[in-house]
Amino acid sequence: MKTSFRLMDLIKGSLESINKIYINHGVRVAFLMDLLTRQEGIKKVLRRKLIFASLFHDIGAYRTNEEKNLVRPIAIKTYPHCLEGYLFLKYFSPLENYADFILYHHSFYDETRSKEFAYRNGERIHAVDRLDVLVLCGESEEQIKKFFKKQKGKMFHPEDVDAIIKIIDDFNVITKLKTYTIDQFANFYLNLLVTSDKKLLFKYLKMLDFTFEYYSLSTLFHSTSTATIACSLAKLDRYKKKEKFKVVCAGMIHDIGKTTTPLAILEKPTKLTDDEMKIMKQHVVHTKEICEGIVDDDILTIAYRHHERIDGSGYP
Ligand SMILES: [Fe+2]
Ligand SMILES: [Fe+2]
């Protein structure tokens, strides 16, 4: 059986359990980007890049915590999260070629007026980002259209404003943004990246592990070192390539459920009480919940059962 992962789903699941706000906004912006790029007749390869970049455009906010700044109608011009997001994508993900788009996703058209590829695509993300934020702020369709028309050639590229007005009129976008569940948006494109390419898969799993850093640095260190040691043990046991691969993948994701464990328990420097231990043990259940249906069953089983002992004791 081929090993394949629905990678975007997996990373979304991890970020969602750390904080739903930024990634759910990313999912909605990716949905809008899909429509905007179709409207502008953008070619498939770039469309795909823009959709992925949109999904993670506010990933830097996991560190900078700019909740208040992000959901307000008028964007301020630079946000620390643009730089943080750029650095994350460039150095901790396989999406390094889209990092520039994220860096410029709050740039104003009339200040840059740059024809540079990265700026132009940052502008596209900015336009759909504002559309979602305005809806989240409760603005009416009329107010939103008025805002975009007023900002045509100022905050936004004129082409993007035309495309935004068109998708509002033709696709009933405002109603969809107000009524769809997050899963309805996500279902449009989260399957875009189902891969069995092992090199790519490892790169995304590393990205996944780096998202742990937004919650708990020790979980990042623990997951990567567990995967490395598991790989060495599998080598010593002369596992076949395929089996070794599964062990390493499981090592990388085994504690993903810890993103739902309260930090006071996860990083408590002293011994856990019985009640705290009960909560701690739930992380394997959450690992299963996040990964089920997204990774292969063998990998899921290894990850889920990583606290079981050889005599059958341990948990779950
Ligand atoms: Fe942003
Ligand atoms: Fe945003």
Ligand SMILES: [Fe+2]
């Ligand atoms: Fe664990």
